[in-house]
Every structure is written in C-alpha cells, then in structure tokens.
Amino acid sequence: MLYVVLFILSWGAWLFFADRKRWRELFPVSIFASFLGSVTDNIMHYYKLWEFHSEHPLLPRLLDDLGIYMVLPYLFIQLLPKRRTLWIMLAYWVIWTGFAIGLEWVHLVTNHMEHHLWWNLWYSYAADWFLFWLFYHFHRIFQLSRLYRPE
Numbered sequence: 001m002l003y004v005v006l007f008i009l010s011w012g013a014w015l016f017f018a019d020r021k022r023w024r025e026l027f028p029v030s031i032f033a034s035f036l037g038s039v040t041d042n043i044m045h046y047y048k049l050w051e052f053h054s055e056h057p058l059l060p061r062l063l064d065d066l067g068i069y070m071v072l073p074y075l076f077i078q079l080l081p082k083r084r085t086l087w088i089m090l091a092y093w094v095i096w097t098g099f100a101i102g103l104e105w106v107h108l109v110t111n112h113m114e115h116h117l118w119w120n121l122w123y124s125y126a127a128d129w130f131l132f133w134l135f136y137h138f139h140r141i142f143q144l145s146r147l148y149r150p151e
Contacts, residue, residue, distance in 0.1 A: 080136075
C-alpha cells in the first residue's frame with residue numbers, strides 16, 4: 001500500500017509543482033533516472049543488497065521506477081538555483097538527498113524494504129549524492145535546456 005501511496009503522491013507533486021512547459025527539457029532526465037532504477041532492480045534480483053517487501057514482488061519496483069524515480073529528478077532539475085555558488089549548491093543537494101534518504105528510511109521502518117549484506121542507510125545516502133550528481137550532469141552535458149521552448 002505504501003508503494004501505491006508514494007506513486008500517487010509523486011505524480012500529485014508533479015501535477016502541482018512541475019513546470020509542464022519544460023517537459024522536453026526535463027523528461028529525458030526522468031527517463032534516465034527511471035532506467036537506472038530499473039537496472040538496479042534487476043541487479044538486486046541476483047545480488048541482494050536490499051529488497052522490497054510486497055505481496056506482489058514486481059509492484060514496488062514498477063511503482064518506484066515509474067513514480068518517484070521519474071518525478072524526483074524532474075523537480076530536482078527544474079528547481080535548480082539560478083545562482084549556483086558552492087554553498088548554495090551544497091545546501092540544495094543536502095535538501096534533495098535528505099528528502100530521498102528520508103523516503104528510504106520510511107520504507108525501512110515500515111518494513112516495506114530491508115537491507116542485506118553490507119548495505120545500510122549510509123551507503124544509500126552516498127548513492128543518492130552520486131545519483132543527483134549524475135542527473136545534474138546528464139542535464140548539463142547533453143544541454144537539455146536547449147529543448148525548452150517558451151510559449
């Protein structure tokens with residue numbers, strides 16, 4: 001049930017906060033993030049560092065890959081600060097990675113997710129920093145902002 005609620009909340013946040021005029025620019029980052037989530041899910045099937053608990057094993061993966069993994073990067077890139085000093089960007093990253101790790105913590109304490117082997121919340125937090133760095137550079141390197149056409 002948590003997965004369905006987060007999926008609905010994710011897309012609700014997108015409907016409420018997203019600048020839909022910039023979809024050409026921002027959705028490629030979302031698709032990239034969803035792809036990375038799907039690849040990770042496949043790897044975790046064979047090398048379990050974590051797993052989701054659900055009566056329907058595919059449901060949490062699909063809802064995360066098509067929900068939170070699509071919406072969070074979209075909003076992250078959309079809301080990037082105009083002024084990008086080291087301290088502003090560091091604070092921005094702390095907020096977004098804090099939100100992401102908070103969602104994982106909720107999954108853990110509600111027993112919807114479990115870590116295995118050597119994986120823990122600190123590794124997830126480090127991975128979140130890396131992922132947001134990837135999303136930022138994916139957007140920047142491919143110059144996706146050129147795809148935005150104001151109307």
